[in-house]
Amino acid sequence: MKPVMLDGTIVAKEIKENLKDRIAVLSERNITPCLATILVGDNPSSKTYVKMKGNACEKLGINSISIHLPAETNTEQLIRKIDELNSDPSVHGILLQHPVPDHIDERQAFEAISIEKDVDGVTSRGYGQTAFGFGNFPSCTPSAILKILNYYNLSIKGKHAVIVGRSPILGKPVSALLLNEDATVTTCHSQTENLQEILKTADIVVGAVGKPRFIKGEWLKEGAVVLDAGYNKGNIGDVDEESCLAVASAITPVPGGVGPVTIATLLEHTVLSAEK
């Protein structure tokens, strides 16, 4: 049986339609939601992502401030810029594009973002709130994965979800969100000894490892639901789509799966922040 393609563009469209009304209500109060993005250096993929996010804002009537800092910016300078944005009342959300150049302490920079403006869900404080079930801004890609599962009525409760990857902005928060939705959650990573054996028991598989076409169909259980959160060079996911199509019951394509919903979620968080 051919698997259901979990088209993220439909989900994203619905979220954005919803936002239009909320943005109109804000406009009546003379408030325009505003997202500030910070790009450090000239990584071409990062440039593209930041631009996409900015464009998505503009299209919906959200202000976007795009800050481009030179590659030689140091941690202290970056944090000073973040602090400026923290105290600027016209800015509702701050996104620091990952990754920053190696000489910068990325974690320290992320932590400098105030919890009220952490619409991308990168701070440890935001993560803790998400894991305990009361955060406003869960990390956007994990949140997008939940939205896709809900949109397509795929059940989570009691299912075995296996997450491949444990990064602070992807693997860990998606594990936390699925656990809060009553999945049994296994978090795997580079040190996992028997990954294929574990994947064979998964009802839901999340690729969050950052290795192109890493997860193979042969490793999966018949009927698994596969979510590909990978974004590798050349628009290639973490999932080997070709082999997984033969066994999965549902799968997100790359592009057009998790990606667009991630951006829509970022916009939603920015609007929510403006509403508060």
Next chain:
Amino acid sequence: MKPVMLDGTIVAKEIKENLKDRIAVLSERNITPCLATILVGDNPSSKTYVKMKGNACEKLGINSISIHLPAETNTEQLIRKIDELNSDPSVHGILLQHPVPDHIDERQAFEAISIEKDVDGVTSRGYGQTAFGFGNFPSCTPSAILKILNYYNLSIKGKHAVIVGRSPILGKPVSALLLNEDATVTTCHSQTENLQEILKTADIVVGAVGKPRFIKGEWLKEGAVVLDAGYNKGNIGDVDEESCLAVASAITPVPGGVGPVTIATLLEHTVLSAEK
């Protein structure tokens, strides 16, 4: 083969010995570490726990302030008391004994504890830091479990750890700590559909479910390492010790396993807080 009994009293003793020197150094600076415990109501087990913690402090030369509030205390009053302790420079650690009476919002009360004094590791902020690998005060029982594994040279890296339970102060942080030590971590709970099947694949099992003698030997893989974080009425753990003794390669007894190390960890955190 008889399993190794993971005697926590030895581990606790070593931690405390170590602390004596650090307390002496603090004393030269005219600092006495101080832990404030708050008990709300008259739950007899809670009374006993708070008393044990207070006694453990006194024995080591740590000041202990024991605050006993009536059962009818409301959330606001409790938070006011916590705020007082937050701003009292002579207090280095605050422990709110769990559980509080039902009419109190326990989460809100926990969150009121300042991160600098959250030596029991109950705030979402502390949890986030722990999960991201840089927290000062991970939740005490999870931290005790790690200490026991390390003391007895039981390897964690690449092993499959299955945690039964997902509470914010036990199941979630022990999952996070083991993940950071490179275990593959599965978090199970009341909604898990195939618990016994999952436990059969576990190299390390943590009972953190709060049901007396819940985990049976028949469910385990031969040679599993079993850690019992349960504290049920009558000093009974979450693990059915009798049946587990037949299959485990190592096991913590109750009492005398995780419990004493938890208390020693609380003291250690209080001293660390005083040092800062």
